[in-house]
Amino acid sequence: MTRPVHVMVVTPHPDDAEFGVAGTVCRWTGEGKDVIYVVCTNGDKGTSDPTMKPEELARIREQEQLAASKLLGVREVIFLRHPDQTLEDTPEFRKEIVRLIRTYKPETVVTADPYRRYVWHRDHRITGQVTLDAIFPYARDFHSYPDLLEEGLQPHRVKEVLLWGAQEPNYRTDITATFATKVAALRCHKSQTGDNPSERLEERLRERHKMFAQDQDYELAEAFYRVEIQW
Numbered sequence: 001m002t003r004p005v006h007v008m009v010v011t012p013h014p015d016d017a018e019f020g021v022a023g024t025v026c027r028w029t030g031e032g033k034d035v036i037y038v039v040c041t042n043g044d045k046g047t048s049d050p051t052m053k054p055e056e057l058a059r060i061r062e063q064e065q066l067a068a069s070k071l072l073g074v075r076e077v078i079f080l081r082h083p084d085q086t087l088e089d090t091p092e093f094r095k096e097i098v099r100l101i102r103t104y105k106p107e108t109v110v111t112a113d114p115y116r117r118y119v120w121h122r123d124h125r126i127t128g129q130v131t132l133d134a135i136f137p138y139a140r141d142f143h144s145y146p147d148l149l150e151e152g153l154q155p156h157r158v159k160e161v162l163l164w165g166a167q168e169p170n171y172r173t174d175i176t177a178t179f180a181t182k183v184a185a186l187r188c189h190k191s192q193t194g195d196n197p198s199e200r201l202e203e204r205l206r207e208r209h210k211m212f213a214q215d216q217d218y219e220l221a222e223a224f225y226r227v228e229i230q231w
Contacts, residue, residue, distance in 0.1 A: 018182065036104060044061075065189075099148060102155065174220070
């Protein structure tokens with residue numbers, strides 16, 4: 001039987017979780033919490049280099065994600081390997097997430113906010129929406145996907161959801177002590193940040209996370225929309 005986890009992070013592409021929640025993940029793992037990543041796409045279109053083959057990019061990005069996750073103390077990384085830019089809200093995709101929720105039984109699920117207005121990567125919107133639907137009602141309800149019951153995967157109730165990329169966040173976490181590790185994890189994604197990422201990356205991130213920490217009693221924060229699930 002798979003050991004339950006405290007947190008499941010469902011991320012559209014390799015590197016999205018590092019931008020969205022890595023500082024908080026590092027804090028959680030430092031507290032002894034088990035965190036797993038579910039990476040929905042292989043990121044095979046995430047390049048401006050016309051000579052890069054999609055299959056090679058997918059291989060590189062998977063290795064980058066493993067390196068970043070190791071730095072953060074993530075217990076396990078699950079790669080669903082859907083092609084980049086192809087996610088759709090389908091029963092099959094939703095069932096993949098339901099299966100993982102019932103298998104790992106997380107207390108908290110973190111994913112991209114599907115309700116961000118106007119310009120937002122479609123894979124982010126779809127990942128967030130499918131994950132929310134998987135949490136409620138499908139992972140919870142006994143008769144949803146009855147074949148999963150036959151596999152021994154009983155219903156599970158997630159206690160809270162954190163959505164990164166929210167335009168109106170209502171919850172913040174202190175990442176002052178873990179910010180350097182967040183930056184180091186992002187720099188593992190060399191296909192996205194370059195072989196020699198400039199100091200500007202760190203400066204830009206620091207400015208962003210200072211803004212999130214406004215009116216707080218700490219310097220740097222990650223911001224989310226938090227939903228407690230009581231049904």
